Amino acid sequence: MQGEPSFPDSLRVQLRVLGALSMREIVTRFGRDQIGFWWLFVEPMILTVGVTVLWSVFHGRTPVPIAAFAVSGYSMVLLWRSTVNSCIWAVASNTALLHHRNVKVLDLFISRILVEVAGSTISFFLLSVVYVFLGLMAPPVDLMNILVGWLALAWFTAGWALCWGAASTYGELVRIAWIPLGYFFFPICGAAFMVDWLPSKLQALALWIPTVHGVEMMRAGIWGSGVRAHYDIWFLLASCVIVTLLGLVLARGAAYRVDSL
Amino acid sequence: MMEFPAPASERDGGRWPRVGSLFTAAVVVPTLVAAAYYAFFSADRYVSESRFLVRNPHPPQATTLIGGLLESTGFSRSLEDTYVVQNYILSRDALAELEENLAVGAAFRKGGRDFLNRFPGLEWEDTFESLYRYYKARVSVTTDTASSVTVLTVSAFTAEDAYRINERLLVMSERLVNQLNRRAREDTMAHAESETQAAEARARAAAQALAAYRNRVSVIDLERQAALQLQEIAKLGDALFSARTLLSQVEALAPRNPQVSALRLRVRDLEREIAAESAKVTGAGGSLASKATEFERLTLEQEYARKQLEAALLALESARDHAQRQMLYLDRVVRPNLPATPIEPRRVRGFLVVVIFSLMLWAMLSLLIYSVREHRS
Structure with a gap:
C-alpha cells in the first residue's frame, strides 16, 4: 500500500468527484435539449409563483404583504422537500457509480444536496429580484439577516436530507415514511405562519422547530421592525450541528451496508 | 466501525490536519475557556420579576353575538393596550428616564471582571445606542396571550438594582396608562x-x-x-x-x-x-x-x-x-421582588452546553475530514 495521500490532494479529488457527480445529476435529470439545466431553478420558480397567486387569492387580508411572505416561506419548503426527495433516491439510482474507487456514498448525497440547494437558492434570489422590480415586494430591510437565515436553513436542510438519504439505504420503509412526513411538515415548518400570530402556548412549541427560526430571521430581514420576529440563530445553528452529525454517522453506516452488498 | 487516521506518531509526519490537533482546537480549548470564564470571570446576576395586567373594567358593548359571548367574562383584558405598555418599556424614552433617575448605565457597569456581560461588554462603543441594545437584552417583557398577564423581568448585577429598575418601570407604565386615560377622556368630553x-x-x-x-x-x-x-x-x-x-x-x-x-x-x-x-x-x-x-x-x-x-x-x-x-387600569398582579440569590448565569448548564457542542462539532468535523481522506488519486 502506497503512502497516504496528503489532505489537500484528497480534497482536490473529492471536489472533482463532486463536480462531476453534480453535472451528471443535472444532465441526467433535465437533459440537454430545450432549456436544459435551467429547469433546475425555473421549476421551483413556477411553483412559487403559483403559490403566491393562490395565497393572494385565498388568504385574503394578512398582516404582511403576501408576495414576500410566499417567497420567503415557499422557497424554504421547496428547498427542504426537493433536497430530501432527491437524497432518498441518491444511492438506489446510482449504485453502479460506486464501483469507481473515488465515488463514495457520501459524495452521492453531497452532490445532490449541492444541486438542490443551488437550484432553490437561484430560484429564491431571482424571484425576489423580480418581485421587487414588479413592486410586489418592498426592497428588503436587512440583507444580512436574509443571507444568514437562508444559509443556516440550507445547512439544516443538508443535514436533514443526509439523515433521510442515509436512512433510506437501511430499508424501503424510510422512503414510504417520508411521504406523509413531508406533507405533515409543511404547515408546521414556519412557511405558512409567523410565530407572532400564534397564541403564546403555541409560540413556545413552534420555537422548538428549527426551520421556524430560519424563516423568522429571513422575514425579519425582509420587513425589518415592521414585524415582530421571534428567532434564535444559535438554536438553529445548534440544530444544524446535531442533524449534520447524525446524518454523517448514518451515512457511514450506509457506506458499510452498500459496500457489503 | 469508524476508522480514524492513526495517531501522528505512527504515520510519516507532516500531514494536516491531525485529529489530535483538531480535538485540541474544537474541544479542549473551548472547554478550558468556558471553565475559566465561568470560574473566574462571570459575575452573578439577580433577576427581579413582576407581573401585571392592563385591563378595562367596562369594555365597549360587543356588536356581534360571538363577540358578546367572548366578552361575557365581565372585563376585557385589552391586549392592544398591553402592547402599548410593552413597547413603551422597551423604548429609548423609558431608558432615558431610567438613566436620568436611576443611572442604569452605571448599574449595568457593575459587572466586575465579567467582560462578556457587563456594559459595554462586547459593544464597540459606549453610547446611548449601545446602552439601549444592552438594556433590551437585560429587560424582558412577554405577554401570555391566553391570560394576557405580562411578565416583566429585569436582570442586573445587584439585587437592589434589579428591584429598583423593575419597580420604576412599573411606575412609569402606570403613568403611561393614566396619560392614555386622560387623553381619551379629554377628547370625548371636550366636544360635549x-x-x-x-x-x-x-x-x-x-x-x-x-x-x-x-x-x-x-x-x-x-x-x-x-x-x-x-x-x-x-x-x-x-x-x-x-x-x-x-x-x-x-x-x-x-x-x-x-x-x-x-x-x-x-x-x-x-x-x-x-x-x-x-x-x-x-x-x-x-x-x-x-x-x-x-x-x-x-x-x-x-x-x-x-x-x-x-x-x-x-x-x-x-x-x-x-x-x-374607557378607563384602563394597570393592575399589579405580582409586585417586583427583591431577589435573594442570583439565578444567572447558570454556570454548570452553560459549561455543559459548551462541552457537548464542542464534542459534537469535533465529531462532525472529523467525520467530514475522514470522508475527504477516503479519496485518493
Missing part, C-alpha cells in the same frame, strides 16, 4: 362640553329676550290676560242686556218716568265701555292681539332653547359615562 355651553348661552339669551319684552309691553301671560279681558266684556254685556231690558220695559209702561233718561245714559255708557274693552283685546295699536305674534315667537324660542339644553346635558352625561367606561 362645548356643545352644552353653547346651548346654555342660547337658553339664557332666549329667557332674557322674553323677560325684556314682557317688561316693555307689560304683559305677563297673554292668554290669561286676554281671557280676563273677555270675561270683563262678557260681564259688561250682561249688564248692557239687563239695562236695555229694563229701559224697554220702563218705556213701554211709563214713558214719562224720569228713570228713562237715566237708563238711556247707562246703556250708552255700557256700550262705550264694551267698545273700549274690545279694542284692548283685538283692535289695532296697543291691543293684546297685536302683541301676540311677537310674544308667541319669543316663547317658542325659549321653549326650543330649553329643549336643546336638556339634550346637550344628556349628551354630556353619556360622554362622561363613556369616558369612565
